[in-house]
Amino acid sequence: MTKAKPTIVEVAADAGVSLGTASRALSGHPAVRDDTRKRVQASARRMGYVPNRMARSLRSGSSMLIGVIVPDIAHGFYGRATKAMQDVLEDAGYQILVMNTERQPERERAALQSLLAHDVAGILMASSGGVSEAPSVPTVFFDSLEPGLGYANVAQANKEGIDVLVGHLADFHDYRRIAYLGAPPALTSGIERLEGYRDAMGRRALPVPPELIVLSDGTWSPESGTSAMRDLLELAEPPEAVVAASDTLALGAIQAARDHGLRVPDDLAIVSFDDPFFGAFIEPQLTALMRDERELGRIAARQLLDALRHGAQRPSVEIRLPVELTIRRSCGCNSPGSTRIAAQA
Amino acid sequence: MTKAKPTIVEVAADAGVSLGTASRALSGHPAVRDDTRKRVQASARRMGYVPNRMARSLRSGSSMLIGVIVPDIAHGFYGRATKAMQDVLEDAGYQILVMNTERQPERERAALQSLLAHDVAGILMASSGGVSEAPSVPTVFFDSLEPGLGYANVAQANKEGIDVLVGHLADFHDYRRIAYLGAPPALTSGIERLEGYRDAMGRRALPVPPELIVLSDGTWSPESGTSAMRDLLELAEPPEAVVAASDTLALGAIQAARDHGLRVPDDLAIVSFDDPFFGAFIEPQLTALMRDERELGRIAARQLLDALRHGAQRPSVEIRLPVELTIRRSCGCNSPGSTRIAAQA
């Protein structure tokens, strides 16, 4: 509302040079006399000149913009991952454009179009299933993988994580009737965690009758966890322990157990894949896999930077982050502190 | 990585018209013959044409981009508020560019420059103190206010909220020695909540010796709450109840109380301004003010849209959101459900 933004033409006029010279002076081009550069810089500063990035992008063919597509930026996991990406990318001179899809494939496609329209140099995306071919700019997929597509695919070690969870419940606590409370096997985490559960149970020769697997509605919300958990509690023979595929689902499950008059972990043990931000404050304190979404974000961003710099047409690589178990109370352990068991992918 | 993006010139050539006609056909300009429009649209679709928004912005003088500046996008409050803004803004055809400042004034200034360089049409910002004059585009401040600056300033009813909290503790529970655990009075919420505490205590003729006010380090983190809380617990005469200025601070305070071997609320009552996302799962369940950051975001965004549409040079208005008390256990109440008391600004 204050003053209108001056263009480089006005700065040049003020400094008494042509706009070409002004541009060179400001951009650090070597072929500019020192006093000329000083004069231009002084004018620019005094006039509050800010180069128009759209014009620059248009002309130079490089927008220095990176698109980030996530299901929900307000969700801690994506929020923190996005911020970590932004840190890495800004250090390299890029700005990010974040798009929310609300887990809707159509919105994801629209977001992609929109980013491309903004001429982004690259894309970082946690897909919700809206992409069928690699975008026209370098892309790194994270969280939800598109094997073979993109420069890199980075995610947590889902199967190994579930194995650590089932292992702690079965091998350490000797539970046998262990249920799985998950999300529909639509995206990577839903698919791999469910598979991981079957594998982990099979490896230990534990039976998996179909009723021990309940799936929420795909929103990964506490509410959906509560309702799926109810099915488990109404079983003729309820489980002794439950592996929840996420922190939100676990919270919903605890709520359902509580509503049913069950004490956790005395009557029922519950462990979860993701560690909620306030995991230590939850009652009972949750035994869960720590997650390092910041590291995930950093790795994904660095991969994209790599693609942007070297533009190498290498085959898509897959990177997995190790998981780490934080043992608290909800599994039935008494240790007040938290022991860590790392699972490498 | 697939195909290069076609420009409107190529689409026009494909459809056998001039680029001007192609542009009009695509933009819905009425003066285009129907079959011509159809032909152009068909070419565009087939070629996967996506109009370059930078070029469009540069030419039309309108970027349809809104800048959002927040201290921390990974924080639930800002994450959810930002998403709500995005919803409102996208419906109106705008895209948002989000910048994190990490609560650093210099980063805030840099973010502002960067947004202006992107030629944003307007700005929505939760300042951390880096702005001294109104930006050159319509701006709405939220959460942290800049009275008199911007088209609108929207925030929660901080003073009234603290009054409701102190009121519940003093009037209902009869506590007299009520402490305040807050953040430094640097930004709006820190200042107003501290003032609100003093006013609320004064109104009830309750003494406020200086040692009853402890301030954290400005990060609003649980850790900083824990350490400030320790000072309170080491007092010769510790408080009977504590009003925490935020959920994170309250969580840190509970941790400190627990470490000190105190039971909440039996030995010490704790209530908090903001309601943590998992408030019902915390032990003890937290009595706190609900916050509707989504509504706050929506209101702020609508105000900006208003400024953009009418461009009215009206004096800056201040909008306050009502707060609502959710009574749970940490205050000393036994009611398992949650009663609500609304406080209008």
Add this chain to the structure above:
DNA sequence: CTGAAAGCGCTTACAG
């Protein structure tokens, strides 16, 4: 070292 000129991909008066 500096200026004049072309051009990035569009939109939009201006003629016809």
Add this chain to the structure above:
DNA sequence: CTGAAAGCGCTTACAG
């Protein structure tokens, strides 16, 4: 209804 042309704010060969 359509085409030719100007121009948004820059960068960058090309001359001098």
